[in-house]
Amino acid sequence: MRFVDNTFINLPVNWEDKAEAATNELLAGNIVADDRSAIWKELKESLETLSNGRCWYCETNIPRADNAVDHYRPKGKVQGVALTADGKSLTRFDIVPEHSGYKWAAFNPENFRFSCQHCNEYRKDLQGTAGGKWNYFPLVNEAQRAYEVLDEDNEVPVLLDPCKRLDWRLLSYDISGVPFSRFEEGSPEDIKVKLSIRLYHLDQNRLNEGRIAQWKLFKPLIDEAKKWYLKKLRQDQGADACFEKELRKIGQWFHPKSKNTYLGFLVYQLEQDKNKDLLHPWIGELIRTVG
Numbered sequence: 346m347r348f349v350d351n352t353f354i355n356l357p358v359n360w361e362d363k364a365e366a367a368t369n370e371l372l373a374g375n376i377v378a379d380d381r382s383a384i385w386k387e388l389k390e391s392l393e394t395l396s397n398g399r400c401w402y403c404e405t406n407i408p409r410a411d412n413a414v415d416h417y418r419p420k421g422k423v424q425g426v427a428l429t430a431d432g433k434s435l436t437r438f439d440i441v442p443e444h445s446g447y448k449w450a451a452f453n454p455e456n457f458r459f460s461c462q463h464c465n466e467y468r469k470d471l472q473g474t475a476g477g478k479w480n481y482f483p484l485v486n487e488a489q490r491a492y493e494v495l496d497e498d499n500e501v502p503v504l505l506d507p508c509k510r511l512d513w514r515l516l517s518y519d520i521s522g523v524p525f526s527r528f529e530e531g532s533p534e535d536i537k538v539k540l541s542i543r544l545y546h547l548d549q550n551r552l553n554e555g556r557i558a559q560w561k562l563f564k565p566l567i568d569e570a571k572k573w574y575l576k577k578l579r580q581d582q583g584a585d586a587c588f589e590k591e592l593r594k595i596g597q598w599f600h601p602k603s604k605n606t607y608l609g610f611l612v613y614q615l616e617q618d619k620n621k622d623l624l625h626p627w628i629g630e631l632i633r634t635v636g
């Protein structure tokens with residue numbers, strides 16, 4: 346996962362009027378949200394552009410698909426979910442009073458996330474592990490659940506949100522690329538990370554292997570840059586230019602138009618570099634610019 350800035354979504358002419366009319370009809374009980382799904386599908390390409398075709402939750406490239414617009418706050422009946430005591434599987438419960446969906450947010454672009462089907466639909470993979478966000482929207486404190494728009498700010502969502510600037514930085518990864526929680530067991534951050542990994546299925550083998558594969562391709566660029574940085578400190582001839590050239594390649598890797606995936610993991614790997622603070626301070630600067 347990585348931050349996606351959704352401040353400026355291109356809205357077609359008259360789109361806001363259509364969305365407002367649909368919201369009013371939905372709140373009045375005249376329609377269900379899916380009756381007007383064409384409205385959010387119209388924004389699919391605008392949302393896709395913001396991440397250059399990558400899923401906002403797991404960062405895989407998404408093949409052209411119909412169901413790529415996820416509602417962060419579910420548009421349909423919300424299902425309760427929590428982690429079992431061992432933190433490994435999910436347990437479901439009924440939300441009381443029943444929550445028929447965040448209707449006020451069903452046609453609000455700020456609630457839309459560009460998502461692959463693995464992240465937004467409930468499913469089991471071949472290993473039998475379940476994933477998919479579906480109609481789950483767990484809260485740190487269930488008692489604060491919002492039943493109307495004015496109460497929305499009271500909620501502390503559990504699911505990591507790619508549109509919040511800092512949420513993605515809560516994820517840690519082991520040497521196999523498997524995400525884990527670094528926080529005290531049972532703390533709000535711990536619950537956020539563990540449940541998000543489960544519900545977005547961020548520890549799927551394909552993703553773990555993909556992260557490592559990207560790091561193996563990317564790491565030689567960092568090693569080269571390190572070499573030229575040390576030569577530059579030694580004032581070797583041409584080292585300045587060579588170091589700049591390597592930085593440029595790294596910048597291209599993270600460029601918004603590049604098709605590279607799992608950039609959040611690469612930033613995490615850079616953060617873990619033992620020599621980042623003393624020997625190679627440029628890495629910290631790099632993280633600030635690409636992260």
Ligand SMILES: [Zn+2]
Pocket residue numbers: 400401402403404405460461462463464465
């Ligand atoms: Zn995904």
